[in-house]
Amino acid sequence: MDAISVAIGLLIGAIISLIAVLSAVSGKKEKIEPASRYTSKWSIDSLTNPRIVAEYLLDMDIPSGARMVVKQCKDKERLKGLNVRYNPNVKGCFILGEDRAIILAGPLKKDEPAIITVEKNVLLKLNDLFDKYWNEGTIPKNL
Numbered sequence: 001m002d003a004i005s006v007a008i009g010l011l012i013g014a015i016i017s018l019i020a021v022l023s024a025v026s027g028k029k030e031k032i033e034p035a036s037r038y039t040s041k042w043s044i045d046s047l048t049n050p051r052i053v054a055e056y057l058l059d060m061d062i063p064s065g066a067r068m069v070v071k072q073c074k075d076k077e078r079l080k081g082l083n084v085r086y087n088p089n090v091k092g093c094f095i096l097g098e099d100r101a102i103i104l105a106g107p108l109k110k111d112e113p114a115i116i117t118v119e120k121n122v123l124l125k126l127n128d129l130f131d132k133y134w135n136e137g138t139i140p141k142n143l
Contacts, residue, residue: 036117047097051130054093056107069133076140085137094126101126 044050044063052068057078062068067083071090093104093112101123105113117123 035119036115036122038113038115040111040113042102042114042116044095044102047095047100047102049098051096051127051134052094052108053090053130053133054108055090056093058107058109060108060110067134069130069137079140084140085134086140087133087137089136090133096123096126096130099123 044052044060044066050063050066052062052066052070054068054070055072057070057073059074060078062078062082064082068079069085069087069090070079071086071088073079093106093108095102095104095108100116100118103115103117103126105115
């Protein structure tokens with residue numbers, strides 16, 4: 001009878017220990033960073049190899065290594081010496097980097113509200129859209 005009591009006690013102890021370990025493991029949830037976030041403080045300099053689509057370009061300084069497709073520009077002097085193409089079909093404003101994109105709520109200007117995203121599907125679609133605008137664009141003659 002003692003051997004049976006010891007075996008039952010060990011079995012119950014093992015089951016309780018297993019339940020405690022499983023509940024401790026499932027209780028630890030890793031903090032998952034969001035794939036997108038809202039901000040009004042962003043910088044083109046935070047992106048590597050920037051590719052820019054601007055329906056309206058206002059007061060932004062564009063890095064010299066950037067490729068850019070623009071529909072309208074307030075100050076065409078800002079475009080001199082840049083790798084830029086004109087495309088009248090451009091819709092929206094966004095900036096692509098190697099691993100993230102800044103999608104603006106309005107024209108390309110400082111402190112414009114934006115969404116920064118690292119979502120792969122969004123980046124793929126924006127890359128395709130940039131390539132389409134770039135390939136259909138023309139090199140401005142006045143620059």
